[in-house]
Amino acid sequence: MARVEARPLARPPMHSFPSSQARRVRLAIVLAALVVAHVVGWQMAKINIPALIVGLPNMRHIVLGLLQPDAFEPIRDVTKVESELTILPAGSPVPAESGRRTVGTPGGPQATVQPAQVRPGQPVYVQGSGWPAGKKGEVLLAASYGGRPRSAGAFTVAPDGTINHAFYAPASEGAFDLVVQVVTPRFGWRPTETLLLSLRLMVETLFLALMGTSLAIVFTLPLSFLGARNLMGKTRVGRAIYYVTRTVFNLLRSIEVVIIVTIMAVVVGIGSFAGVLAIVVHSIGALGKLYSEAIESIDPGPIEAISATGAHPLQVIRYAVVPQVIPEFLSFTLYRMDINVRMSTIVGLVGGGGIGFILTQYINLLQWNQAGTAIWLIAIAVTAIDYLSAWLREKIV
Amino acid sequence: MHSSPFTLHFEQPVLEVRGLTKIFPGGTRALDDVSVSVPDGQFVVVIGLSGAGKSTFLRCINRLLEPTSGRVILDGEEVTAASLKRLRQIRRQIGMIFQQFNLIKRESVLINVLAGALGSAHLLHSLIGYWPKADVERAMANLERVGIAEKAFQRADTLSGGQQQRVAIARTLMQEPRLLLADEPVASLDPATSHSVMRYVEQINREDGITVICNLHFLSLARRYADRVLAFRAGQLVADLPPEAIDGAKFREIYGEDAVEVEVA
């Protein structure tokens, strides 16, 4: 053949100009559309930077709550007796029997309050015996219908265990609980009620996640085989089942757990069970997809070999498929358990029980220290499960 | 001996293949009207270029692949007409070993051998992994036969290639098959190991009278082990002859003009 004319690999200049211009116009349109979308979006989303700056100090409640969670209190010996005191309206006649009232256990701490009915400004005498010698004590008055107790003076227990205290009745009439108590601090700390309650609910939450995951596995294990193309794709009916199964998995997976909880709460009522059901439903979709894909990625050789021996399809699954997918199934399941622990703390926020439920209550009641306790527990538990799951997965693979 | 003129006419062939054709969905005619009759106890070696249809031929016999048309008859029964349930019973009569061994890698050697008895095992028992003592003893005996009884409790994927293929042979022995299909059983093994594995195949052919149809890449192996050689080219059976009849001309006919024979030690 004749010599080939050497020609540069030139791009035709007349051609590149309009195409690059068209591209530039397209880029400009896309950019303009993005700018418009963000301007509209800024308004639609009601973005308000000043509100963020002005409101930021409100965070201090939460920060302080997190810094001082209601978790531990010093251990104290409290010796106390409770009596009553009625403060009459000012100027009312003193009843003939203004009375005295003795409370407590004979031999143990005892206190006599005299008189039991009193007018504002009149002295009230508190005497007693059987108290820890030399310790400091306090008399407290609290309105019977509730409210913060207020101090009615401090005293020191005499060496023989007796107390002798007097105070003037305050100018607020009504029925009061009168508490005489001696508080002795001891070395050590103990968990508070809040911590114990939060712990119990955290454990409940972990079990909620466990049950959600386990029940999901029960349904997903058999279903995932129906959603594996390499097992089902051989016949027309099989392919139909495959598509239906995969579609169901995708649907379940696409609905957020929080939405399912609200639906389930309507069905079975607010509480942990609604949370479990929601996690089950969502996990079937998520695990089903992962399981099915694990089955699809196995080596087909053993399936052929076992089928060729004349084995039943169930035997083929048991001997050729299951051993191949076990490590992946375990790994996916641990991963799911990890996610579900996180989910189960969320479901409580919308009526699914567990620690999330008590956390919303604390926040609504502005009990920041208690909220801090719950948040700390969630963080610790989720992190621990996260590490545990990762560690176990590493062991398996 | 098996092809003696006196018995040939009276003895029913183990395998009878008539007009077997396989056309893949893409349109590839992988098997084109193949007919062949295999008498009892014969060691048949199938040769041909890569893509000639050797694997397709074996897979259509036990219907791992559904033939497009044609008939496969085993011991007088039409395999191609059998229901799926009946097909499973027929498959128990047909052992198969593969180039990639196809063992259950994460299971023990023993379980792999026992898997050969799945077709005759109690369904529920086998599903929960319970094996009768008799089966376990038979499995150990078969492992003994292929010389790796001491590996019984090792994981299958810890064995060498040659050992894995011997496990696969022990697995088919559990079936006590009439026919053994071997799809390039030594193609991933070195020459020395190839011979050791082929000798076990030969042994079960001679001692147990199991008919063997074996795909091989190397003509030298075919010459050494075959009673009869079938040559495929583009899905067609182009030669059916005793191994010693393959001379240079035949070789070029099968493998093409440019092919050069390679020896395996």
Ligand SMILES: Nc1ncnc2c1ncn2[C@@H]1O[C@H](COP(=O)(O)OP(=O)(O)OP(=O)(O)O)[C@@H](O)[C@H]1O
């Ligand atoms: N599942 C399949 N789908 C489509 N075509 C296939 C399929 N399996 C095999 N074929 C084609 O059928 C023809 C025969 O393939 P086959 O595997 O039987 O050849 P072979 O002789 O075993 O080759 P090799 O020596 O490489 O194993 C080839 O052209 C191959 O591409």
Ligand SMILES: [Mg+2]
């Ligand atoms: Mg092949």
